[in-house]
Amino acid sequence: MDTPIIRLIEKKDNPQIAKVIRTVLEDFNAPKVGTAYADKSLDCMFETYQKPKAAYFVVEENNKIIGGAGVAKLDNYEGNVCELQKMYFLPEAHGRGVGAQMMEFCLAKAHEFGFEKIYLETMEYMTHAKKLYKQAGFENIECAMGNTGHYSCPMHMLKTL
Template identity: 60%
Template sequence: MSNFKIREIKPEDNEQVAKVVRSVLVEMGVPKVGTAYEDKALDDMYGTYQHPRMNYFVLESEGKIIGGAGIAPLAGLEEKVCELQKMYFLPEARGKGLGAQMMDTCLKYAASQAFEKCYIETLPYMENARKLYGKSGFKSLEAPMGNTGHFNCTMWMIRDV
């Protein structure tokens, strides 16, 4: 696959995006309860992100969605802190620097929306994701922030936008 493109989500992307996220979560052995797997938003990602200071970006290759990530205000700390949400890539998108490009796209959007910090929740066994977050300037936190409802996510990170 080649011709990778990062763009804003469109309504017709909803089904593919939900499949990408759920398939990566299953691949990683993520619990289906208390994680993004059960989020109702997954079935209408376009509609979910059609609100102020929110955007979801997809990674497309040859007409197929192979990854995505979003930015939204962090529930409970909406004014100054955003959350990097639902950043997942199919195996064919990994190891090509596309995660770093997606991260850059999301953080530029966050800056354009006057967020000061970006927060993310993850899991201990998502090692490659955590490496990317670390390279992108995220630092570990001792406890969660905001109110995401993802009680099974046990690692939290933050960085300046």
């Protein structure tokens, strides 16, 4: 088994990363509306992140995408805050430190882009993700920031960079 590689998304990755994200959300029985599942950007992730101060990374192993995550300016929010976006991993990536490594990539990129804070939204029952976010220094906050359209994600977290 090859070591997973974390790299910037390429156009050819679009179908695979869309399938990864939908598969993970289905495995969690997450709502299909008000979550990343319904995002129009899901099928054109490469194009979505071709803008200033935005980056999306994929995890590739044996020519297969097994996860991904990105950062971009928080939608509909005044302030120098970015969002950790679409961080999902297939089961074969779990328990191998891939999430922590991806988190390092995303935080470094957010810092490089000059953001002051990084925000995320998640589900209460995504326990592994929540543990990873806490270890990275994210703290729970009371209400949503900006307007991501993910109204089915009740947990909001923030970290100062």
